[in-house]
Amino acid sequence: MLDKKTLSRLLMSAAIVVASAGSAAAAETLRFSHTDNPGGSRQAAAELFAEKVAEYTDGRYEVQIFPSGQLANDPKAIELLQLGGIDFTVSATGSYATHLPTLNLTAMPFLVDTYEQGWELYDNSDWLQGEFDKLPEKGFRVLSTWEAGFRSFTTNEPLASPEDAQSMKMRVFPNDMIRWSMEAIGFQTVVMPITDVYLSIQQGIVNGQENPVDTINSLRFYEVAPNITLTRHVYSPLPLTIAEKTWQSFSDEDKEAVRKAAAESAAFSRNLVKSSVDSQLSQMTEDGAKVSVPEIGPFREAVQPVYAKAKDVYGEEAVNNILSDAAAIRDALPAQN
Template identity: 80%
Template structure:
């Protein structure tokens, strides 16, 4: 009886171990600051599904939205430290680790989504800058979409004159800060996860982000004046910890890269085609949307290009401006 029990227990343990091995997965952490109903979450879910499919279930991408694990700057630091495996954030968020990426946030660089996609996929200068990131501890897999940055403010913003004396939230990016100050705002740096409450309490009078982010994070509820300046194109590079990337086999690297490219196509299509309906929903909820005369805003930020040349070097600035100009000529906005 004793031997029979031992054999049964051993067999049961072996079956359990076999079952565990059959279902074992490596869990990869994906952190972002968008709300669960936003486009980043939707694209992250597509990415997670594709990773599982293309690696035949060996990897599970576990998504942590709403800044649960970290705000944008901290998430990028966590990539470097190995605390998380993936994040997605505005290009300027990565500039703390490669300052030249600030130049992608120069005002009015491109005029359409198609121009922006071409810039991020084909610009010789930008491709070269992204190639420097693995030595910083992370690499770009693809570029998701967020759109063009515009304003939400408590009071109407019809021209730069309305910005004078008002406090504008910015994330830690020189180019964005210079642009806001050139328009006339006083700037206050803070994480995006703190912005809603800061506007509500009067710490700042507004913020600037793409329409998709404004809708997802409900900034229109506390700053109901939406001004569509589209002053900066602000896509979202999807990045992976270099330590995680190097842990993959070549086949798994190819699988994850394919998932990243396909989720980027999904993200671009979703965001571009959602803007009008998102604006309509916000108007229905009580927001006001205006498209101002852009000329005065363009004139106000003209000094930013000179400042960029002084800080980052005329050669670097002229390279990205030349790439952007060539794209605008090849793909004129409608």
């Protein structure tokens, strides 16, 4: 017979083992892939998101982050979402257009002029929310929208006007709208994943690329293409998405926890990117970049055919819906001069 003291110790040990096993089983790992560098804003927002998911699910889930395209470039990451190979990714809206082509319309040039207008478009446009609602049937869904900013150019030769573009090859990601805009401006376009861009500029395969300042800084494109031309031609935020398979595996409680973490990380991302642009440009200038703001009129004029082309491909109704939403937002939230 065991004495009471020994029995008590055994029961306590068993309880600890059971509790530890339960805790280990509860901490399910979720994989988050993105293409930003570890020091970039996406990584900072991903770390906050991971922290909040753990907090709000009481440790039932642990988000493991894979930056720098370790697992996949942007298009492949979205395919992995659909297959359930990863659980989260964050990428430009146009990256998702391969699976829902109408999302290309968010990359029409000069839709909005300020961050606040862009946030309103992504949070409250009836048309865009309706498009996002179609994504679960494609295998993933939007949780929130993180920030990247407005797309501008980095080139290895000065770019003061569309005339300068005619002698240049411009890298684009696989997105028809961006490609049409670049070709309308006068560039020859070369499609390639963002993970190949730095070396391709260095080797002279392309003359430059276009991305938001935050991405230009994070991926150090200004080192090989030091002419930064602030056209701000497309507002390019980053929808945070989750695999639909993963989403459906959550309890209602955990869905709400992940939504809350996504909303908080989006607010963090927006504030971080918007508030960092000036200091990033200053730092890149100190490192040898040449920053310029061209006369925007000729660029706006050059891309006018893109709107008509969009109507031909995606239908007049869809194009008019997003243009109407964007115009109403610009009127309601005018840019401050």
